[in-house]
Amino acid sequence: MTAGPNYGPKPWMQAHWDLRAALNFILGGTGTGLLLAAALAAPSAWRWPLAAGLALIAAGLGAVWLEIGRKLRAINVLFNARTSWMTREAYVAVVVFGLGLAALALGRAPLAQAAALAALGFIYCQGRILFAAKGIPAWRTRGVVALIVATALAEGGGLFVAAAAWALGKPPTLWLVVFALALVARGAAWSRYRSRLAAGTARLALEASGRILIYVGTAAPLALLAIGLLLPGLAPGADMLAGLAALAAGWRLKFVLVRRAAYNQGFSLPQLPVRGGN
Secondary structure (H helix, E strand, O other): OEEEOOOOOOOOOOOOHHHHHOOOHHHHHHHHHHHHHHOOOOOOOOHHHHHHHHHHHHHHHHHHHHOOHHHHHHHHHHHOOOOOOOHHHHHHHHHHHHHHHHHHHHHHHHHHHHHHHHHHHHHHHHHHHHHOOOOHHHOOOOOOOHHHOOOOOOHHHHHHHHHHHHHHHOOHHHHHHHHHHHHOOOOOOOOHHHHHHHOOOOHHHHHHHHHHHHHHHHHHHHHHHHHHOHHHHHHHHHHHHHHHHHHHHOOOOOOHHHHOOEEEOOOOOOOOOOOOOO
16 A cells, blocks of 8 residues: 655645646647647648647547546536536537537538637636646646646647648748747746746746756747748758647646646644643
8 A cells, every 4th residue: 555645734746636637738738729720720721730639639638537536427527617617628628629520520610710719718727727726836826827828829839830841841931920929928928937936846846847848848949940941941850840849848847737746835833732731
């Protein structure tokens, strides 16, 4: 039998969410970003990012469902819309899949764009799920919602750019610009979040992945995009590397945020009982 957490004044790692829960944020964010890519893609190129985005969101939700001890109890998530961001996430997911599948079946790009707008609501709910966990400093810090949303945009943009570079040799210029803006927005969101995160165990746990996000996931992809613009012959490889680097750095940050930096704040005992005292 393994020992449980050492509850006490020192922070301890939460033990309720494991890798399967982290995958919901990782895959759901990237899927949301791909849906937004589909909304901005050319008329002939929106179907595959839409289908891939829906598949990633479904895989993330499926992973967190596997974490539930009694699987049939998952239906209970639908009954707390007034108080639970998980319930709201579930309802928004239904809208996302309804619009997305209808767009694929009917071949209607406006429905894909509507699905992308709904997906923004989905990723916002995911950010609010973390922010609602007031006992975990890394999640309750103001700025975590913006970080989750910005990371989703950069991840989805990175995957779209990498796939377009592999398939077409040169992603559309519009999406290179959108991707670059998403990278800058994510870097700014991380910096703002980090400045608000109190010094302590959680911040130390996030430092390494934060540096990777800035240097490997932001600065390096921007430099590679610039190389692709200045040296067109190198563009396919440079753009693909830029997209994959941005994707990998975002995934690592969210994994660490959910699994490695999720320390409870501990508690303090300002006055201890003394035997024989009043």
